[in-house]
Amino acid sequence: MFDPTQLSLAYLGSGSVLLALGLALYAVLVGALGAARHDARLQTSARYAAVGIFFAMTAAVVVMQTALLTDDFSVKYVAEHSISTSPTWVKVATMWAALEGSILLWAWFAAGYTALLALVAPNDALRPWALVVMNAVNVFFISVNGLVANPFIALATPPLEGPGPNPLLQNHWMMAVHPILIYLGYVGLTVPFAYAMSALITKRPGSEWMTQTRTWTLVGWGFLGLGKVAGGWWSYEVLGWGGYWAWDPVENVSILPWLTATAFIHSVQVQERRRMLKAWNLLLIILTFALTILGTFIIRAGVISSVHAFGDGPVGPYFLGFFLLVSAVSFGLLALRWDQVRDRADLDSVVSREGSFLLGNVLFLAMTFAVLLGTLFPLLVEAVTGEKVTVGAPFFNQVSFPLWLGILALMGIGPLLPWRKAEEQSLRRNLAWMLGGALVAGALAYLFGVRKFYPLMTVALCAYNLVSLGLLLSGALVPRLRLSSQGPLRVFVQYATESRRRFGSMIVHFGVVVIALGIAGSGGYRVDQQLRVTLGESVPFQGYELRAIDRFMEQTPGRISAGAVVEVWRDGRFVATLRPRVNVFGGGDTQPVPTPDVLYTAWHDVYLNVAGPVRPDQDFIVLRAVQSPLIAWIWIGTAILAFGTAYTLLPAPRRQKRRVTAAAAEGVPETVPGARV
Secondary structure, three states, X not given: OOOHHHHXXXXXXXXXXXXXXXXXXXXXXXXXXXXXXXXXXXXXXXXXXXXXXXXXXXXXXXXXXXXXXXXXXXXXXXXXXXXXXXXXXXXXXXXXXXXXXXXXXXXXXXXXXXXHHHHHOOOOOOHHHHHHHHHHXXXXXXXXXXXXXXXXXXOOOOOOOXXXXXHHHHOOHHHXXXXXXXXXXXXXOHHHHHHHHHHHHOOOOOOHHHHHXXXXXXXXXXXXXXXXXXXXXXXXXXXXXXXXXXXXXXXXXXXHHHHHHHHHHHHHHXXXXXXXXXXXHHHHHHHHHHHHHHHHHHHHOOOOOOOOOOOOOOOHHHHHHHHHHHHHHHHHHHHHOHHHHOOOOXXXXXXXXXXXXXXXXXXXXXXXXXXXXXXXXHHHHHHHHOOOXXXXXXXXXXXXXXXXXXXXXXXXXXXXXXXXXXXXXXXXXXXXXXXXXXXXXXXXXXXXXXXXXXXXXXXXXXXXXXXXXXXXXXXXXXXXXXXXXOOHHHHHHHHHHHOHHHHHHHHHHHHHHHHHHHHHHHHHOOEEEEXXXXXXXXXXXXXXXXXXXXXXXXXXOOEEEEEEEEEEEEOOEEEEEEOOEXXXXXXXXXXXXXXXXXXXXXXXXXXXXXXXXXXXXXXXXXXXXXXXXOHHHHHHHHHHHHHHHHHHHOOOOHHHHHHHHXXXXXXXXXXXXXXXX
């Protein structure tokens, strides 16, 4: 006989989601009423409700994880996407391995950001309406989770076993990290959008809302950037093709909000310093949030084919409707407040810091438009004509490479330019140093065999940026050294400590330079060969000897692996042993998943993937061997970028806080001259 206690987890999870939905609706209605009436009691009640939403969604997540970890197949999501033989980390990550669970994760993060905002945001005129907007977003995601894509549906007759998650999601630990970072980035960028809407609603579209959200914006931007690189690393180490970026539609739509957020982070400095670009900054943050919703629609509506997508699902129309609603309301509100947000000041000179930031924004938006057009064009053609067309990597490369070179050029000269108008003598002196560095680096790269145009230009512009960083540091440190009796190291540490925002942004830009070199080397000079290696013999590959020692087959409760043992030798010396393999995971899907093995070095890698069957009776192995110069620099540069972002977010020393507070009291702009973000 059926035992109702078997369904307790499903009922508890559904109840938690519905409780969160009720609290979110309450928070929106009471919060809006309290904000409109300036009623502190109603506003406080809405804040407590925001915290309650987070606790309710946390309960739902705990229930789902309990069901996954205990193999409770009476919960439909567990029955359809899990398997009892999976390792613990795979069971945990299964929560976001399919549509319903991924929305549950998103809704949980959104509730967490909202609760944190309710607890730590300053009590000012902007917070009440910002929380209303955040809770309205919560209403959407939680309602989709509770009413359309419910992961807590109870099964009256549970199966004895499930099929397990997508094999691609079981094959590398990065899938336990990559989606987390992406969602933290997406949801984090909701906070500046909510404050922008609050600024428009309250008719306060000055710099206050940007000051309130500077940290939130950098956190969301940083997580999204880390998530993109983590996804590239997963692609490199799992998909077996030896690359990390293929201009896949899902890759494209997730980089779009990062591009507009990057433009926004730089553009806000102009408004802080010159009281310009108010409408532009509002437009950028609206675009950023709208693009996160549009990207989510594309990924989850089943309108594209991608290894990253969730396939056909019921949520597509809801996300499309939400995207249209967000766009109509936010852009409509911006148009309604246009007289208050349009600029009153003019650009004094194009050759100025604000001019460089504005031109950089144009390049970022041009990149965003080109990638969006190339991604959506096949969908539009198919909708109109019924024909299937593709837009491949050549289009995206031809469009993006010149824009990236322009951005690298502006990244070097922009921070050296003064506000309002550059002095001709100083500009010429700085450009002479930077162009000289670019010419020397370009000439050396050419002599060492870098002959392709874009890699050569990238090397030159990276040197140009390194000289720029040197000029910025010397400009800050030399006057201090002249006035101080302390040693250079002590002066440097003092500057780095007191000017965290400026110095942290220098670290970020240095990380971008390292990443650019990694992309130029790995993209421009990648070598890809297919090799047939007889067991016990060696084949040459790019200065190495690859010696096939043995083949193997391993079996665990949830996986069967077959592969090769390959020794890597160079100049007669043993370097490493690589074990590329093909995995077949347990469950209903027997799709083989390649698992390359990679030898990383500072200058290049050796990437081996099994490219043919591995049978007990064969005396050879077919390998795909890839060498990508400087690819490790991408991962190292990302770590540098993350460190710089975190360093920028560290609290300022007390002495600097007192100076900034005093300056604000006197009406002086908070941004220090020369600050970089």
